[in-house]
Amino acid sequence: DYELCEEWGHLYPVPREDSINLHREHLLHLLEMGDMEKALQLLQRIEDPGICLAISEQSLDQHPNLAASHFLADYLTAHFYANLTTARRNEIQALYMGSKVLLTLPELSRVNYFHLSSRPLLMLEQLLMNMKVDWVAVAVQTLHQLLAGQEIGFTVEDIDNLLSKYAEKALNFPFALKEKRS
Numbered sequence: 001d002y003e004l005c006e007e008w009g010h011l012y013p014v015p016r017e018d019s020i021n022l023h024r025e026h027l028l029h030l031l032e033m034g035d036m037e038k039a040l041q042l043l044q045r046i047e048d049p050g051i052c053l054a055i056s057e058q059s060l061d062q063h064p065n066l067a068a069s070h071f072l073a074d075y076l077t078a079h080f081y082a083n084l085t086t087a088r089r090n091e092i093q094a095l096y097m098g099s100k101v102l103l104t105l106p107e108l109s110r111v112n113y114f115h116l117s118s119r120p121l122l123m124l125e126q127l128l129m130n131m132k133v134d135w136v137a138v139a140v141q142t143l144h145q146l147l148a149g150q151e152i153g154f155t156v157e158d159i160d161n162l163l164s165k166y167a168e169k170a171l172n173f174p175f176a177l178k179e180k181r182s
Helices: 004-010 015-035 036-045 050-059 066-084 086-104 105-117 120-129 134-146 156-168
Strands: none
Touching: 004 015, 004 086, 015 036, 015 050, 015 066, 036 050, 050 066, 050 086, 066 086, 066 156, 086 105, 086 120, 086 134, 105 120, 120 156, 134 156
């Protein structure tokens, strides 16, 4: 049905907003089905960069599944970096990094942290509070690689400060040890 609507749009004039809605729904459908190749082909078929940007941003704002969010954040960063405001750029890059970190977690646990995908530092803190030290190690390594040369609102130093804070709390004993008497 989407393809038929797209063909119809080539034959008859379709209002811009209707065209954006049609392509957005088609893109989200393809992404939900996991067909990233067809989704990319759809975006490449759209001739007007303004419409393509609107479709991609609106699709991302609909909070699709993890793989779709990762794909859209990557696409927007790669193709429309200069067209985005600094705040929006930071938001999209944070979502890209958060989704990348989520993809390193065991599949069954991803749903517990998906709501934090746009806030990687908060996700890292949640993992620390849940005592998922092995997962934190992989997440930190992933973030260090992704942050190399990037500026998205937090830095490697912020990650290190967070780790130091929780390491200090882990060594803080709230009670005094009593001596054994013989």
